[in-house]
Amino acid sequence: MPSLKDIRKRISSVKNTQKITKAMKLVSAAKLRRAQDAMLQLRPYAAKHREMLESLAAQLGGDEAPHPLLQAHDEVKRVGVLALSSDRGMCGAFNSQIIKRTQQYVKSRGDVAVAVYPLGRRMVTAMEKGVAEVPEAFGEIIPATSTETIRHITDTLVDGFLKGELDEVVIVSNRFRSAISQEAAVLPLLPVTPEGEADEVGGEMIYEPDQTALLQYVVPRYIEVQIRQAILESIAGEHAARMNAMNNATDNASEMIGSLTLQMNRARQAAITTELMEIIGGAEALK
Amino acid sequence: MADLKLEIVTPTGKVLDTEASTITAPGANGQFGVLPDHRPALVMLGGGAITFETKSGPGKVFIRGGVAEVRMDGVLVLADEAIKPEAVDRGEAEAVLKATDKAFAAHDYLDDERVRRLESDRAYAESILKVAGH
Numbered sequence: 001m002p003s004l005k006d007i008r009k010r011i012s013s014v015k016n017t018q019k020i021t022k023a024m025k026l027v028s029a030a031k032l033r034r035a036q037d038a039m040l041q042l043r044p045y046a047a048k049h050r051e052m053l054e055s056l057a058a059q060l061g062g063d064e065a066p067h068p069l070l071q072a073h074d075e076v077k078r079v080g081v082l083a084l085s086s087d088r089g090m091c092g093a094f095n096s097q098i099i100k101r102t103q104q105y106v107k108s109r110g111d112v113a114v115a116v117y118p119l120g121r122r123m124v125t126a127m128e129k130g131v132a133e134v135p136e137a138f139g140e141i142i143p144a145t146s147t148e149t150i151r152h153i154t155d156t157l158v159d160g161f162l163k164g165e166l167d168e169v170v171i172v173s174n175r176f177r178s179a180i181s182q183e184a185a186v187l188p189l190l191p192v193t194p195e196g197e198a199d200e201v202g203g204e205m206i207y208e209p210d211q212t213a214l215l216q217y218v219v220p221r222y223i224e225v226q227i228r229q230a231i232l233e234s235i236a237g238e239h240a241a242r243m244n245a246m247n248n249a250t251d252n253a254s255e256m257i258g259s260l261t262l263q264m265n266r267a268r269q270a271a272i273t274t275e276l277m278e279i280i281g282g283a284e285a286l287k
Numbered sequence: 288m289a290d291l292k293l294e295i296v297t298p299t300g301k302v303l304d305t306e307a308s309t310i311t312a313p314g315a316n317g318q319f320g321v322l323p324d325h326r327p328a329l330v331m332l333g334g335g336a337i338t339f340e341t342k343s344g345p346g347k348v349f350i351r352g353g354v355a356e357v358r359m360d361g362v363l364v365l366a367d368e369a370i371k372p373e374a375v376d377r378g379e380a381e382a383v384l385k386a387t388d389k390a391f392a393a394h395d396y397l398d399d400e401r402v403r404r405l406e407s408d409r410a411y412a413e414s415i416l417k418v419a420g421h
Contacts, residue, residue, distance in 0.1 A: 041300035048296070048365055052329070052354065147298075147368060206328035206357075209316055216399070217331050217354065221367075228298055 004271060007264040011257055018253035024090065025246035028239045032179065035236035038145070039176065042232060046225045053222050056215045057194040066212065069158065069219045072191045073167040078113040080157055080166035081105060081132075082189070084173035084230060085123035086238040087140045092245035094174060094182065094238055095122040101184035102172045106132045115166065117156070119144055119231070135160075144231055154224045161190045173230045174237040180244060182237035189226060192219060291323050292361030293339055295348055295369050302369040303348055307339035310362050312355055313410065315403065321362055328357040333403075334411030336418075337364065347372050349415050351383075352407035368411075375415050384412040 002010075060066035083102045085095045099122070106114045116132045118124045120141035127134050138144065138153055160166035169190035174182040207214055290306040310321045313335030332353045339346050353366035387409045 038299065042298050044301070045296050045298050045365060048356075048363070052356075204327065206326055206330075208314060208319075208328060208330040213315075214329055214331055214354070217403075225298065 002263075002267070004264065004267045007260055007267060011260045011264065014253050014256050014260065018250055018257070021246045021249040021253060025243055025250060028243040028246060032236060032239035032243055035232065035239050036176075039229070039232045039236050042225070042229055046229055049218060049222045049225050053192070053215075053218050054194045056211055056218060060211055060215060067192075067215050067219050068162055069190060069223070070192050070194065073164070076112055076167040078115060078166055079109055080160055080169040080190075081114055081116045082153070082157065082169065082171045082173075082227065082230075083116050083118050083120075083123050083127070084141060084171065084234040085118070085120035085126070086234070087121040087142055089122065090245060091238055091242035092248075094241035094245075095120075095126075097182075098172065098174050098184050099123060099126045101186070102126075103131050105170070105172055105186055115160075117153070119153070120234070141231060141235060145228070145235070150224055150228050150231070153227055154220060157190065157227075158220060158223060166190070171227065171230045173234045174241075175230075176233040176237045176240065179240045182241060187226070187230065189223060192222065291321065293337075293364070294361070295337065295350070295364040295366055297353075297366050297369050302366070302371065303346075305339070305341055305346070307341050307346070310337065310339045312337045312362070312364065313350070313414075314355075315407070321357055324359055325357050327359065328355075330355045330357065332364070332366070332407075334407035334409065335414045347418075349375065349411060351411040352404060370415075372418060375418070377416065380412040380415040383408055384416070387412070 057066055057070060081102065083098070085098050089095065102116065102123070106116070114132045115135050116127050117136055117138060118127045118134065119138040121139070124137045124139065127137070136156060138149070143149060144153070157166070157169050161169055168188070171187045171189050173185065173187070175185045175187075177183055290308055291310060293303065293305050293307045293310055294301065295303040308323075311318055312321070312330070313333045315331040315333045318335075319330065332350060332355055334351050335349070337348050337350055349370045349372070350364065350366040351368040353364055353369075356363040356365070387405045390405055
């Protein structure tokens with residue numbers, strides 16, 4: 001049985017841990033709010049791009065795809081995967097879930113070669129273990145929200161696709177569903193498959209310089225937007241996951257403190273009882 | 288005549304939402320102006336300043352390339368980046384200018400899309416530097 005002093009020490013250490021987890025939870029909650037806000041800000045921009053892309057593609061559509069990025073390759077020999085994780089741990093199953101999903105995806109492609117482009121420190125480390133070929137690691141995810149980095153990622157993947165080095169590109173990332181649930185999902189990125197029909201207004205619109213040039217502009221931008229969206233969702237998801245994990249940790253710590261306090265009280269009571277018995281025993285002996 | 292609604296949206300949020308009587312924007316093929324009841328159009332934008340006339344005076348926003356959707360009653364600008372004159376950072380504009388020059392020098396071959404992008408970056412930086420003074 002641990003001594004009274006040992007239990008006291010443990011209680012104070014658990015209390016300290018609880019302070020840390022509580023602080024982390026609050027920090028994550030604040031960061032989650034900001035990340036969610038960034039996600040919402042992007043939405044109108046993303047929606048408009050999708051709309052433009054669909055309308056332009058539908059108008060230019062024929063048998064042949066109006067843009068090389070819309071053209072599916074005849075044979076799929078090599079697939080690019082943009083795999084997103086967080087940079088730090090302490091966020092529950094967030095990273096292990098997405099790493100597992102990536103490995104699963106690599107396996108599911110069978111004989112098709114898979115090139116993984118990891119983004120986020122956890123994914124970069126996980127992919128170093130030789131799950132698949134890694135042509136380029138994009139590093140940490142938090143600084144990746146800058147336009148420069150997103151463009152670099154877009155350019156790398158788009159170039160690979162245009163040169164025929166990649167025949168398909170997908171994003172594997174945690175999609176943000178709500179503050180309590182993230183879902184590891186595979187999202188096809190290239191070739192772009194626009195759905196939808198030409199707008200009614202299409203006919204009387206002026207296009208400057210022309211529809212083809214506009215499509216040339218919109219398609220890469222659309223891909224950029226998709227990548228940005230995935231990054232923002234992953235970051236929001238990370239904070240949500242960390243908030244939950246830290247919330248649970250704080251609860252567990254409370255529970256542990258409760259049971260340790262009980263144990264401590266018992267130990268103290270036992271010590272008092274023993275002392276009393278000794279005193280009584282001593283007094284009896286003197287009679 | 289009804290005013291035009293001018294909205295400038297970027298990936299990081301809405302930069303401007305205002306009513307304006309006239310709007311000029313840097314199209315990829317040169318400046319163009321919009322007055323109320325303009326024919327609907329989809330116009331590719333280069334870098335530079337969007338200027339507009341509101342009831343309280345003229346205004347200006349710098350954009351770094353994008354697309355403008357012109358409707359009868361307004362203009363929706365989807366800009367890669369947009370910045371108001373009061374938020375302009377001279378140092379950043381200089382950095383952008385330097386980066387574009389470097390990119391031009393570093394590649395002997397660039398596809399049209401990238402040339403266009405770099406040129407619009409340069410026009411964006413230059414338009415800011417012109418206003419920010421020396």
